[in-house]
Amino acid sequence: MVGLPNIDRSHVVKDVVADLLQRALDALIAEGKLPLTERPAIRVEHARDRGHADLASNVALTLAKPARRPPRELAEEIVAALPGDDRIDRIEIAGPGFINFFLATGARNAIVRTILEAGATYGHSDAGAGRSIQVEFVSANPTGPLHVGHGRGAALGASVANLLAATGWRVEREYYVNDAGRQMDILALSVWLRYIEAHGEAVAFPANGYHGAYVRQIAGALQAKEGDGLVHAAASVAHELPPDAGDGGDAEAHIDALVERARTLLGDDGWERVFETGRHAMVENIRQDLAEFGVVYDRWFAERGLYTGDAVERTLERLRRSGHVYSHDGAEWFRASAYGDEKDRVVVRDNGQTTYFASDIAYHLDKLERGFDRLINVWGADHHGYVARMQGALRALTDGDDRLEILLVQFATLYRGGEKIPMSTRAGEFVTLRELREEVGNDAARFFYVLRRCDQHLEFDLDLAKAESQDNPVYYIQYAHARIASVFSQLEARAGTWDRGRGLAHLDRLGTHHETELLAALERFPEVIAQAAANREPHRICYYLLEDVANAFHTWYNAETFLVTDETLRDARLALVAATGQVIRNGLELIGVSAPESM
RNA sequence: GCGCCCGUAGCUCAGCCGGAUAGAGCGUCGGCCUCCGGAGCCGAAGGUCACAGGUUCGAAUCCUGUCGGGCGCGCCA
Incomplete structure (x- = not known):
């Protein structure tokens, strides 16, 4: 590239x-x-x-x-x-x-030839000049299936990556797998409890465990792999544990004790096998889900890898040497306040354990060492409190260079029948990305997710997304594309052929108001991409395709007949029709939406 | 309390590295039409761009403050 x-x-x-x-x-x-x-x-x-x-x-x-x-x-x-x-x-x-x-009339006609000659690359440019940029997005903990919130980050990140690639950047798409923390232990525990439960050893399921049905599925996979070799008696599991929340105790203390108990009973090896079964199943579930959504990564980076090597320690040592990390109150702190954060942040707790922030810094140092010119992270808006410290850490590692950019994605709310769908992570009300995709289709999901600026709350109207009417913006754009294909098959049905050369030679036959409007819109495409890429705003592509291109095309289509007997006029019009189809395809490609020939 | 994001037409939203009379879709109202592809096409009404200051020849756009909404403020991950 x-x-x-x-x-x-x-x-x-x-x-x-x-x-x-x-x-x-x-x-x-x-x-x-x-x-x-x-x-x-x-x-x-x-x-x-x-x-x-x-x-x-x-x-x-x-x-x-x-x-x-x-x-x-x-x-x-x-x-x-x-x-x-x-x-x-x-x-x-x-x-x-x-x-x-x-x-003058016809001043813009030459763009038709340019579009047809450039084909799939029309609109692309080399603003990035081959510099490298990494886009890290979604990166949800593999403790459960992706939900609709993650879907927005996926659609945005993938589209921004496409825009950058189209403007001459060398892009790498990455998913950071948070597979090292306490939440992962809780997933492993949940899987194991469901597994022994299936063997008749039922232990009261912890309040803070993962209750979803997918946990039972993973337990089934564990059963298939391990038989009953990892089963322990319920009594030995539950023996003298601190009470759970339901029994007037502390849910966190209870579940931590349960994790410890499981580790003890299973031994390091058994625990690791349970853990790995859960981790692998969830990562594959997410990978598959995203792939079906048209979101494919160049690299899946495992947090665990930072600990099997000495990456975290090495990063901390580097920051200590440069004076960005200091000791205080028995803990070690990163001097985030030197970079505009409200206060300094702990990287090593007084119990000697490193924090999540520490491994995140190590991860980002790894990115820097891989030589990217720029980094983009797509985060949920609820993480905005971490922006300052993360960018501070990056500046500390690069002597003040501002290489990390963070896109915050606001929440999405689903509406059905004019009613807001409640979204809590409590079992039952949880809407997964997969469910959404199955209900409205991948195209509508991708389109609606990026239709709004990412810093704007998104109201996702499921009924509209499913509607096969021109009120539905995705349908309206795709319909324009299908109509274009239909014009050519209609021509064929009438035993006619499009002489492209003759069309291009007679572009001066174009010049009606509708044609001029459409030509002006098509000519603007490279600028639209450039601006959308520079501002990381794929929604501009949606509005452009909808209001400028599809709208102008439908209006023209409704006003004029293309398949006229005057052959030079007909071929010139068909050249413009073909160019319009090319621009729609190129635009939809950027946001991961298909351009159907028929609907 | 502090910080970040957002307040534009009845609704959902564009426009925001300053530029002329602020746009689109839906909804509402009024006309056509059934034509290559299916309720379509044309037009109209509708806005102190939350509010108040400031910068500027010029502000929806930049700065400050106020109000309203969302989110976040652990030696959690």
């Missing part, structure tokens, strides 16, 4: 205009008419309101101050110095000093 070709943009009218303005300014500066020391950056924008213009520039406004001239007067002078171009019909100066360009 390194060295994506530089795309020739001489056919993109917006760039043509920017170039003309640049030349006009250069000329004025050379003639001494503009007292500017540096060459100003030119900005040309698509006019929001077509009544104003097709393209507009505010250079005269921004230059007014440094040039000490009234903006309108400046605009007049720039316009007078503009070289001619037959793609521009006329130029006006409006409002406080905008230079408005009205394009």
